[in-house]
Amino acid sequence: MKYKDPNLSVExxxxxxxxxxxLEEKIAQCMQIYIPPENREEILARIRxxxxxxxxxxxxxxxxxxxxxxxxxxxxxxxxxxxxxESRLGIPILxxxxxxxxxxxxxxxxxxxxxxFDPAAVEEACAMAAAETASMGIHWTFAPMMDIARxxxxxxxxxxxxxxxxxxxxxxxxxxxxxxxxxxxxxYIRPGRVLACAKHYIGYGAAEGGRDYNTGEITxxxxxxxxLPPFKAAVKAGVGTVMSAFHDLNGEPASGSRYLLTDxxxxxxxxxxxxxxxxxxxxxxxxxxxxxxxxxxxxxxFDAGVDMEMISECYNRHLAGLVQAGVISQERxxxxxxxxxxxxxRLGLFEHPYxxxxxxxxxxxxxxxxxxxxxxxxxxxxxxxxxxxxxLKPDTGRIAVIGPYANERRSLLGSWVNDHLVDQPQTLVExxxxxxxxxxxxxxxxxxxxxxxxxxxxxxxxxxALGESHARNGEYNCVASIELxxxxxxxxxxxxxxxxxxxxxxxxxxxxxxTRVVSHVNALLLAxxxxxxxxxxxxxxxxxxxxxxxxxxxxxPRSEGQIPVHYNHNSTGRFxxxxxxxxxxxxxxxxxxxxxxxxAIDGLDVQPQAVEPGGKVRVTVTVTNTGTRExxxxxxxxxxxxxxxxxxxxxxxxxxxxxxxxxxESRRVTFELGMDELGYYGPGGKWVLEPGDFKVWVGSSSExxxxxxxxxxx
Ligand code: NOJ
Numbered sequence: 001m002k003y004k005d006p007n008l009s010v011e012x013x014x015x016x017x018x019x020x021x022x023l024e025e026k027i028a029q030c031m032q033i034y035i036p037p038e039n040r041e042e043i044l045a046r047i048r049x050x051x052x053x054x055x056x057x058x059x060x061x062x063x064x065x066x067x068x069x070x071x072x073x074x075x076x077x078x079x080x081x082x083x084x085x086e087s088r089l090g091i092p093i094l095x096x097x098x099x100x101x102x103x104x105x106x107x108x109x110x111x112x113x114x115x116x117f118d119p120a121a122v123e124e125a126c127a128m129a130a131a132e133t134a135s136m137g138i139h140w141t142f143a144p145m146m147d148i149a150r151x152x153x154x155x156x157x158x159x160x161x162x163x164x165x166x167x168x169x170x171x172x173x174x175x176x177x178x179x180x181x182x183x184x185x186x187x188y189i190r191p192g193r194v195l196a197c198a199k200h201y202i203g204y205g206a207a208e209g210g211r212d213y214n215t216g217e218i219t220x221x222x223x224x225x226x227x228l229p230p231f232k233a234a235v236k237a238g239v240g241t242v243m244s245a246f247h248d249l250n251g252e253p254a255s256g257s258r259y260l261l262t263d264x265x266x267x268x269x270x271x272x273x274x275x276x277x278x279x280x281x282x283x284x285x286x287x288x289x290x291x292x293x294x295x296x297x298x299x300x301x302f303d304a305g306v307d308m309e310m311i312s313e314c315y316n317r318h319l320a321g322l323v324q325a326g327v328i329s330q331e332r333x334x335x336x337x338x339x340x341x342x343x344x345x346r347l348g349l350f351e352h353p354y355x356x357x358x359x360x361x362x363x364x365x366x367x368x369x370x371x372x373x374x375x376x377x378x379x380x381x382x383x384x385x386x387x388x389x390x391x392l393k394p395d396t397g398r399i400a401v402i403g404p405y406a407n408e409r410r411s412l413l414g415s416w417v418n419d420h421l422v423d424q425p426q427t428l429v430e431x432x433x434x435x436x437x438x439x440x441x442x443x444x445x446x447x448x449x450x451x452x453x454x455x456x457x458x459x460x461x462x463x464x465a466l467g468e469s470h471a472r473n474g475e476y477n478c479v480a481s482i483e484l485x486x487x488x489x490x491x492x493x494x495x496x497x498x499x500x501x502x503x504x505x506x507x508x509x510x511x512x513x514x515t516r517v518v519s520h521v522n523a524l525l526l527a528x529x530x531x532x533x534x535x536x537x538x539x540x541x542x543x544x545x546x547x548x549x550x551x552x553x554x555x556x557p558r559s560e561g562q563i564p565v566h567y568n569h570n571s572t573g574r575f576x577x578x579x580x581x582x583x584x585x586x587x588x589x590x591x592x593x594x595x596x597x598x599x600a601i602d603g604l605d606v607q608p609q610a611v612e613p614g615g616k617v618r619v620t621v622t623v624t625n626t627g628t629r630e631x632x633x634x635x636x637x638x639x640x641x642x643x644x645x646x647x648x649x650x651x652x653x654x655x656x657x658x659x660x661x662x663x664x665e666s667r668r669v670t671f672e673l674g675m676d677e678l679g680y681y682g683p684g685g686k687w688v689l690e691p692g693d694f695k696v697w698v699g700s701s702s703e704x705x706x707x708x709x710x711x712x713x714x
Contacts, residue, residue, distance in 0.1 A: 094140055
């Protein structure tokens with residue numbers, strides 16, 4: 001049969017197969033289901049009769065909040081065998097799961113990865129996660145999540161790359177390249193890689209009140225300029241699939257919006273891959289009350305552009321009738337099926353439908369993956385304050401390592417953890433002991449604060465491990481207060497009252513309001529939820545084996561009363577909008593992070609001073625390590641379009657580079673600004689580059705003050 005011939009092009013194979021398919025077989029390809037043990041026989045019979053598009057390997061609708069083994073190779077292969085050998089056309093099943101920040105080796109949460117400001121490291125982490133995933137016979141991850149988030153109350157802020165569209169775009173593209181790898185010359189995904197999924201399309205992070213699944217209202221201007229860029233970058237990077245979000249956006253649920261899915265994503269951005277709904281998002285059109293029943297929900301979602309339905313069965317039950325009645329066209333159905341089949345061919349599934357032997361799992365604990373996880377965790381940490389206490393000296397004497405996260409394991413991994421084989425990560429106490437066997441480490445055997453205070457009182461230096469549990473963020477886990485959880489501030493106050501030098505480490509998935517912590521401690525290290533080797537990485541930074549160089553990918557508010565607070569707000573008409581009771585600036589701005597050394601950024605040169613719309617401006621600075629030890633600085637380039645036809649941000653990140661410099665070493669760094677960096681979606685949603693003056697700033701955070709100018713000639 002022609003479609004089985006790997007020498008033909010994907011397009012030829014798809015057309016040949018499509019021409020052989022009956023209506024029910026086509027519809028089956030548009031379904032993704034979970035196979036619970038109790039329905040297994042029934043589902044196998046269904047696969048024999050009509051085939052199946054995809055199976056999801058999680059049995060939990062809040063998969064991010066539980067840790068489960070999602071698949072066994074034997075089971076995957078047996079179900080696949082039924083599809084390959086016992087269904088009429090032998091179309092393989094695509095298996096998918098959530099590999100969000102690692103599969104067996106757990107990397108730092110994506111928000112932390114973004115803080116490393118190092119797309120190559122994110123690409124490497126995702127490539128390693130892909131290798132581990134693929135070796136289990138899983139073909140597809142529902143990642144990367146690229147929802148811009150300006151509200152730290154929203155628990156899923158951990159899963160994305162923060163508040164900035166430019167940083168988010170670089171990270172999204174890097175993650176897609178990491179998961180999918182370079183396609184081969186026939187357009188196939190190579191072995192050891194998996195299909196990626198850009199999610200949650202779109203504006204899901206704008207949930208009102210920071211409450212997951214809630215309604216969002218985003219103007220078209222903000223949607224295109226702030227929320228769309230990471231998806232655009234992912235499409236450009238060749239992402240194979242996109243997930244439509246759960247929520248209602250501007251009066252239309254995202255999974256039922258033709259405007260969002262077909263007009264913008266498929267037509268304007270030219271996305272040729274497969275759109276899958278989020279979990280039961282098709283049937284949830286009924287809960288949104290835009291569809292009266294499943295029949296109408298199927299019509300709306302399919303017509304809008306959702307090609308595959310996850311979990312709910314509206315398509316399975318109603319698409320055939322809708323197509324027969326002419327309500328859904330045959331062309332639309334064929335379009336959806338083509339998208340599904342192309343992905344399967346591109347994955348090489350027809351040639352290699354089965355997972356390898358169980359023995360392959362051994363490679364999953366590769367030392368190189370663990371080393372990369374540790375490296376990225378340390379590089380993602382952000383030093384928020386340091387009066388010179390850090391790095392701790394080996395001869396520090398007695399070090400108390402206390403606080404609710406000093407002896408914690410699971411939370412260090414972060415929210416989305418399935419299938420990991422590493423039993424448990426080390427605790428911070430264990431990692432510090434291992435790093436400094438000769439030091440005297442004091443801790444509390446229990447979670448009792450009085451014992452912690454006794455250890456602190458007996459120590460020369462206190463390492464105070466604070467933060468929030470992995471169970472307090474992620475999907476559906478939102479909070480109204482972003483203060484540290486109950487009791488921790490009191491502990492900080494009590495420890496500070498002892499008068500000992502205190503280095504606080506904060507393990508968190510979201511920006512916390514650290515206003516009262518920062519004034520009570522000598523040093524503050526943001527460690528995020530750092531993954532499998534998170535404790536070791538923390539020790540690396542605390543003792544200076546690694547000099548911290550991470551920067552905030554999201555603003556840290558002084559309190560939740562400031563939300564939303566983000567650096568790229570628009571210019572306003574009069575005065576600076578203010579509060580009477582609090583500054584309007586965040587506690588720590590976007591792009592901020594300290595080092596154990598110091599850097600100078602100067603020698604700004606902008607060439608040419610006037611540029612034609614097709615040309616490029618080169619912004620160059622000299623970066624010097626002015627301190628006494630080696631270190632890494634993230635040099636950041638921000639731009640302002642001085643006058644434009646639509647209100648624009650006061651400044652926008654348009655370039656960054658993470659540099660390693662020896663003491664005294666200088667390097668020239670150049671940022672190139674062209675149409676992509678200087679244009680924006682203007683009137684009518686059209687991409688424009690408007691002539692006129694631009695300001696540019698280069699520095700070490702979004703508060704960079706080294707300023708230049710240039711002009712785009714009309
Ligand atoms: C719901 C989540 O919103 C989504 O991100 C995830 O991929 C699916 N569940 C599948 O677990």
